[in-house]
Amino acid sequence: MTLPIASQLIPTAADRLALEEQERAERKRRDLAEQRSDANPPDVRIRAWEKLHGLRLPADSAHPVLDVIAVGTRLTLAQVREEQSARAARAAARSPAKDT
8 A cells, every 4th residue: 555645635725725716616606506496485595695695685675685686586576575574574573562
């Protein structure tokens, strides 16, 4: 049995950078596929979009980014707004009622 040469075990800085870039590209490809997959329900697609872009779904139903989210997730604008409403309802249910 022959042992590998040390230079075969330790990649060069350029090799490491190339591998890291390849891994980032693969991760981005998987994230894009998840956000667009018809197998995923709207809430999963929107969360994937949020993760990929580092943004949150805005609460404003007239926010212009909703169109971008709809296109990026292959959902209708109505489906994106339905998810907004569902999130708002969940948030309201978690919040204690305020006395006035």
